[in-house]
Amino acid sequence: MAARLRVSATRLARLLRRQGDTGLSPSQISALTSVETHGPMTLGALAEHERVAPPSITNVVAKLEERGLVVRWADPADRRVTQVSTTPAGAALLGQVRERKDVWLAARLEALDNDERARLAAALDVIDHLTRVEQT
Amino acid sequence: MAARLRVSATRLARLLRRQGDTGLSPSQISALTSVETHGPMTLGALAEHERVAPPSITNVVAKLEERGLVVRWADPADRRVTQVSTTPAGAALLGQVRERKDVWLAARLEALDNDERARLAAALDVIDHLTRVEQT
DNA sequence: CAGGTTCGTTAGCCAAACTAACTGTGCGGC
DNA sequence: GCCGCACAGTTAGTTTGGCTAACGAACCTG
Numbered sequence: 001m002a003a004r005l006r007v008s009a010t011r012l013a014r015l016l017r018r019q020g021d022t023g024l025s026p027s028q029i030s031a032l033t034s035v036e037t038h039g040p041m042t043l044g045a046l047a048e049h050e051r052v053a054p055p056s057i058t059n060v061v062a063k064l065e066e067r068g069l070v071v072r073w074a075d076p077a078d079r080r081v082t083q084v085s086t087t088p089a090g091a092a093l094l095g096q097v098r099e100r101k102d103v104w105l106a107a108r109l110e111a112l113d114n115d116e117r118a119r120l121a122a123a124l125d126v127i128d129h130l131t132r133v134e135q136t
Numbered sequence: 137m138a139a140r141l142r143v144s145a146t147r148l149a150r151l152l153r154r155q156g157d158t159g160l161s162p163s164q165i166s167a168l169t170s171v172e173t174h175g176p177m178t179l180g181a182l183a184e185h186e187r188v189a190p191p192s193i194t195n196v197v198a199k200l201e202e203r204g205l206v207v208r209w210a211d212p213a214d215r216r217v218t219q220v221s222t223t224p225a226g227a228a229l230l231g232q233v234r235e236r237k238d239v240w241l242a243a244r245l246e247a248l249d250n251d252e253r254a255r256l257a258a259a260l261d262v263i264d265h266l267t268r269v270e271q272t
Numbered sequence: 273c274a275g276g277t278t279c280g281t282t283a284g285c286c287a288a289a290c291t292a293a294c295t296g297t298g299c300g301g302c
Numbered sequence: 303g304c305c306g307c308a309c310a311g312t313t314a315g316t317t318t319g320g321c322t323a324a325c326g327a328a329c330c331t332g
Contacts, residue, residue, distance in 0.1 A: 001242075001245060001253075001256075001257060001260065002237075002238040002239075002241040002242040002245060003234070003238050004260050004264065005148075005241060005245075005256070005260065005263070006152060006234070006237050006238060006241055007264075008260070008263040008264050008266075008267050009145050009148045009149050009152065009263075010149050010152060011267040012141075012145045012149075012263070012266065012267045013145050013146050013148075013149030013150075014149075015267065016142060016145065016146060025287085025288080027288080027289085042310080042311095043310075043311065044309090044310060044311080052289080052290095053289075053290055053291080054310080054311065054312085055289085055290075055291085055311085055312070055313080055314095056288075056289055056290075057311090058311065058312060058313090059288075059289090060288090078297080078298070078309095078310085079296085079297060079298085080296070080297045080298070080309065080310045080311075081297095081309090081310060081311080082310080082311070098139070098142070101142050102138040102139050102142060103138075105138040105141060105142055106137075106138040108266055109137060109138060109141075109266075112262065112265070112266070116261075116262045116265065117137075117262075119255075119258045119259045119261075119262050120137075120141070120259050120262045120263070120266075121137060122255045122258065122259065123255045123256050123258065123259030123262075123263075124137065124140050124141065124144070125252075125255075126248065126252045126253075126255050126256045126259075127141070127144040127145075127148070127256070127259075128140065128143075128144050129248070129252065130144075130148065130244055130245070130248070130256075131144050131147040131148045131151065161318090161319080163319080163320085178279080178280095179279080179280065180278090180279065180280080188320080188321095189320075189321060189322080190279080190280065190281085191280085191281070191282080191283095191320085191321075191322085192319075192320055192321075193280090194280065194281060194282090195319075195320090196319090214278095214279085214328075214329070215327085215328060215329085216278065216279045216280070216327070216328045216329065217278090217279060217280080217328095218279085218280070273332100274331100274332095275330100275331090275332095276329105276330090276331085276332105277328100277329080277330080277331100278327105278328085278329075278330100279326105279327090279328085279329100280325105280326095280327090280328105281324105281325080281326085281327100282323105282324085282325075282326095283322105283323085283324080283325095284321105284322090284323085284324100285320105285321080285322085285323105286319100286320085286321080286322105287318100287319090287320080287321100288317100288318085288319090288320100289316105289317085289318075289319100290315105290316080290317075290318095291314105291315090291316085291317100292313105292314085292315085292316100293312105293313085293314080293315100294311105294312080294313070294314095295310100295311090295312080295313095296309105296310090296311090296312100297308100297309085297310085297311105298307105298308085298309080298310100299306100299307085299308080299309100300305100300306095300307085300308100301304105301305090301306090301307100302303105302304095302305090302306105
């Protein structure tokens with residue numbers, strides 16, 4: 001069961017990733033997603049979250065800022081740290097990517113028969129639960 | 137439904153990927169997997185399958201060969217082409233990675249209750265079917 | 273057997289990651 | 303209160319891995 005689920009999940013994720021082509025590099029899209037989901041954060045926290053060295057995050061954020069997808073400002077309480085958060089444009093771009101993937105996936109779901117869809121629907125909670133446990 | 141499945145599948149794939157750490161780069165492990173699953177193949181076919189330029193595959197295969205994970209030989213029928221296939225060591229490495237992921241995932245499945253496991257089991261065929269259709 | 277085609281490799285360039293070193297800011301001991 | 307240390311982010315320089323362009327060897331066709 002583990003092996004079958006592993007293969008299917010990996011394959012589905014790969015197919016989904018192929019639908020999510022933006023003009024951004026993988027590290028850029030990943031950083032942008034982190035900033036959106038975890039709210040305004042410091043560059044150091046972002047670097048740690050992305051498991052990347054500080055100089056790399058400087059560069060990634062600079063490019064995202066050039067495109068107007070994030071904003072960066074000095075923290076008034078501690079002027080060493082700089083905070084970063086998404087702009088409406090950044091959020092919109094992520095939304096478009098997600099919607100494109102959902103459209104593609106929905107089309108696949110349409111191709112299933114009613115019984116299959118019902119079984120998948122019944123398992124959605126389980127799959128969700130499986131991935132929600134604290135990530136080890 | 138599409139959105140929930142997308143999120144869960146993406147997250148599960150990411151968690152699985154984190155368990156699969158080898159000393160190899162992503163392109164190396166991907167190429168090795170392709171060679172294993174599609175049998176002996178020419179370098180050009182491998183490059184096309186990996187959606188990568190021919191010079192890149194030369195480099196990737198050279199590194200895999202250094203580690204003894206694949207072997208490369210000239211095709212006797214057409215001495216321009218070189219075939220590549222996995223060694224027992226290469227297959228063993230892939231097997232270890234898969235097993236490590238399966239062990240991790242099986243432990244998570246153990247944490248589910250019986251009803252959840254039953255619902256997931258009933259959906260396995262569906263998820264499999266979903267990813268088996270010709271990839272667009 | 274000469275010309276053109278195909279396969280893989282070599283050469284050279286660019287993007288993106290890293291480490292090491294620097295700047296500017298905060299903080300705590302004397 | 304100032305002096306020294308710690309910390310956040312950036313700059314500088316290197317390494318890695320991808321690409322395109324050009325090349326050599328092998329094949330095929332007229």
